[in-house]
Amino acid sequence: MILIQVIGAFVAVISIAITIGVPRKFLGYSGLVGAVGWLVYLLLGDAGCSTVAGMFLAALAVALISHSFARIMKTPVTLFLIAGILPLVPGVGMYRIVYNLITNNNTLAGFYFSETMQIAGMIALAIFIMDTIFRIFQKN
Amino acid sequence: MNYKLLVDTAMLAGEIMLSGGAETYRVEDTMCRILKISGFEKTETFVTPTGIFLTLGDSNIDSITVVKRVDNRIINISHIYETNNVSRKLCNGTITLEEAYDELKNIKNREQNSRIANYLCTMLASLAFTILLGGDWLNSIIAGLNGSLIVVILIITRKVKINSFVKNLVASILIAFNSMFFLYKFGSAIQLDTLIGGSVMPLLPGVAITNAIRDTLQGDYMSGGARAIEAFVSATSTAAGIGIGMAFYSFVAGGIAL
Numbered sequence: 001m002i003l004i005q006v007i008g009a010f011v012a013v014i015s016i017a018i019t020i021g022v023p024r025k026f027l028g029y030s031g032l033v034g035a036v037g038w039l040v041y042l043l044l045g046d047a048g049c050s051t052v053a054g055m056f057l058a059a060l061a062v063a064l065i066s067h068s069f070a071r072i073m074k075t076p077v078t079l080f081l082i083a084g085i086l087p088l089v090p091g092v093g094m095y096r097i098v099y100n101l102i103t104n105n106n107t108l109a110g111f112y113f114s115e116t117m118q119i120a121g122m123i124a125l126a127i128f129i130m131d132t133i134f135r136i137f138q139k140n
Numbered sequence: 141m142n143y144k145l146l147v148d149t150a151m152l153a154g155e156i157m158l159s160g161g162a163e164t165y166r167v168e169d170t171m172c173r174i175l176k177i178s179g180f181e182k183t184e185t186f187v188t189p190t191g192i193f194l195t196l197g198d199s200n201i202d203s204i205t206v207v208k209r210v211d212n213r214i215i216n217i218s219h220i221y222e223t224n225n226v227s228r229k230l231c232n233g234t235i236t237l238e239e240a241y242d243e244l245k246n247i248k249n250r251e252q253n254s255r256i257a258n259y260l261c262t263m264l265a266s267l268a269f270t271i272l273l274g275g276d277w278l279n280s281i282i283a284g285l286n287g288s289l290i291v292v293i294l295i296i297t298r299k300v301k302i303n304s305f306v307k308n309l310v311a312s313i314l315i316a317f318n319s320m321f322f323l324y325k326f327g328s329a330i331q332l333d334t335l336i337g338g339s340v341m342p343l344l345p346g347v348a349i350t351n352a353i354r355d356t357l358q359g360d361y362m363s364g365g366a367r368a369i370e371a372f373v374s375a376t377s378t379a380a381g382i383g384i385g386m387a388f389y390s391f392v393a394g395g396i397a398l
Contacts, residue, residue: 009272016265016342018261019265019342021160022218078162078220092337095333098383
């Protein structure tokens, strides 16, 4: 089941990469970034990690691989990062907030709102951390 | 050296990168590197999400300042990549200024990749994001159908100029409506959260999200803030669309349970 989901992530990220115009020779790497990120999240979820912590570590993995590819291939890091981070963006969270709002479950809606905000913050934090680390290496 | 051409080259490079969806610091950095070729002491660039300012000056020439308004933004990552390569080659001295200017002109005028491929990929993205979230084959195929609804809206908005918030709103209303229709038909075989959550993924503003984060980290608070608002409003309109579509369907279908 995990394998199918990871393949789904690979295909999804490549499709998004094509629509935002990533050059053809980098499409495979872009998909790989997304697939690894999602694999990390799923494995951590199986190991009993909470959603928010799992998203944070997965986003760290995505940012790490994106930066490494960007250094190796001498390309801007956004080439891999924009599409690769997208599977972690909480689309389902958004649905759950709205669903609970229109079915008058305000408590649950509040819970999912705070969870979605935390995930967004964690993704930002992960990108911050990796950017900073790679900038230190660049100076040396 | 032809300083006028140098300024034009730097400005063209900046314009292509900014409208292609590059981060603010990258645009400023690339333009600065190109301007530094002149060896002048004053090379300043200032980039906002909607415009570029540039100054080149030295004690023995009149300083040149150019302002450029950038408003049509078609996200294209390959433009960023190619412009980056041209500026690298120019700064290494492997190509001359004239060659660089011509190459940049070519990049700017180059055709987008085919629309058909973009539309197919949008559908495929909806389908694959549903698989990624753990949807089975039935849900994934319905998500692909939802993706084709996004494509219909994309085709319409290409003809009629509508802003992206209305586009997201209408597309997600259609997605929610269509998903509710299949929920009504197939019953519990439909996982509504996975289905709708996966289908709306192509509408999420990936470029705005990533750039909002990275611009803010760089200290470009103006563009970071602007892009964060763009991402937030875009996500909110998608969420509102989902709500409207679901509520509307249950109203039309005589108040079926959500």
